[in-house]
Amino acid sequence: MINKIGGDRLLAIYWFIMFVIVIIGLVSGVSIFFSKPLDIREAEGNILADKLTNCFINKGIYLSSFMDRFDSEGLEAVCGLVLEDKTGYYENGNEQYYIEFKIGDKIASSNDAVKSKLHGLCEQEDLRKNIPICVNRNFFVLKDDKFEKVEILVIVDKVKQNAL
């Protein structure tokens, strides 16, 4: 009888220890989950790529004036974008986005100064740690009754607010 009561108590203590371990696991899991920032850069990059696509294509046909306007007015003015982060979180607010647009042999980019800084990081994207997010789009458009390949690359940095 004494052994049975002792065994029951031992089982209760064992049960309690198991319960505490499960709670510690759950609490640390929840804490880790909520301490990580919500990363919306991929969504931002996709929206930016859509905006750019709508900017130079009308019903599947390439707008021939786009490249000239791009060169003279700049991408931001032509497509109605503000590619500068004004939140104050970044010293270099105008280097948080990079857009590269390629049609045929013509290449245009939003900010050449950022190119060397961000471009090389796209190859390391499988690491997905504290580096910018790259969004690639490849498709064909009708230009002068011929199909031309278009390549769009959008890079969103904003590491401080989305990955750290």
Next chain:
Amino acid sequence: MNKMKKGNILMENVIFIILIIVFISILFVFVTRQGSNQSVLEKQLAKQIALVIDEAEPGTQVQIRVEDEFNKYPGGKIQVDNNVVNVNFGSGAGYSYGYFNKVNVESNILDLNSDGFKGRYLTLIIK
């Protein structure tokens, strides 16, 4: 003698069950609070609003339900200005997130009571 032993075992079990209930309650409160604490809500809402504005075309009107957030933090403020969304549910500077769509945004917190919209909403008018 036998009754006393039975009473002891019953008491131990009751205490054990109460302890488990207390632990589960604390855990539930912890998880609920973690998911809805001020900083998490500010970040979540600011990013959500920034994405909505980025996607929107001029002439769009968007309603975002903020009933739960404003019930929890009645003095909260949401400002959309100069390509920055600022959400502030406390006494500090709040949380800011930038958007890239070059549009003018008029934002208001309104109590709506029409078809499909009941409660407190953030109304964004994209111009």
